[in-house]
Amino acid sequence: GENVEQHPSTLSVQEGDSAVIKCTYSDSASNYFPWYKQELGKRPQLIIDIRSNVGEKKDQRIAVTLNKTAKHFSLHITETQPEDSAVYFCATTKTGTALIFGKGTTLSVSS
């Protein structure tokens, strides 16, 4: 089955700096790559996603890049703010199947 590796497990940045989280996946048939932010005890919140026919997508301070050949995708957060502090998960899936999640990255943004 699909295997998703996520790095780093923890990331500490200063407010205003950029943060990058990377994921690799194993199943070349995966075609949807969302990123989630999860607050403690809450459901995951979709922050951005990308499909396999697109290489990059941006939404204000957040961007995702996808390299299908290398089977990796990354989350980029620019101008980080303290409220960006949370646990971030990458996930992959192929049409109709369950999301498979990476192990998560705890992002801490200090002011």
Next chain:
Amino acid sequence: GAVVSQHPSRVICKSGTSVKIECRSLDFQATTMFWYRQFPKQSLMLMATSNEGSKATYEQGVEKDKFLINHASLTLSTLTVTSAHPEDSSFYICSARDQGQGYGYTFGSGTRLTVV
């Protein structure tokens, strides 16, 4: 947008008892529901995939006789933790895909199960 209602949000039960968790899709038909378990400071681990009207497909290592999944209608899926033990204490969360919304996956609000 698509909404999945999950109940209860928190439950405490005694060892040996059973607990039922419900997930309802409120404004769409969920032909498939996914059930996840999340231990503290860990990721969401897929437990099983349930399809309306058929038996659930369990992931390797998940005991199907312990975690009973029923998906009898297009809007309701239930997970019953039978003979619960303290090691079953976890955050359980369901997810459904609204096929009318393309790739969108909607999550329930989760259930915090504590077995004492």
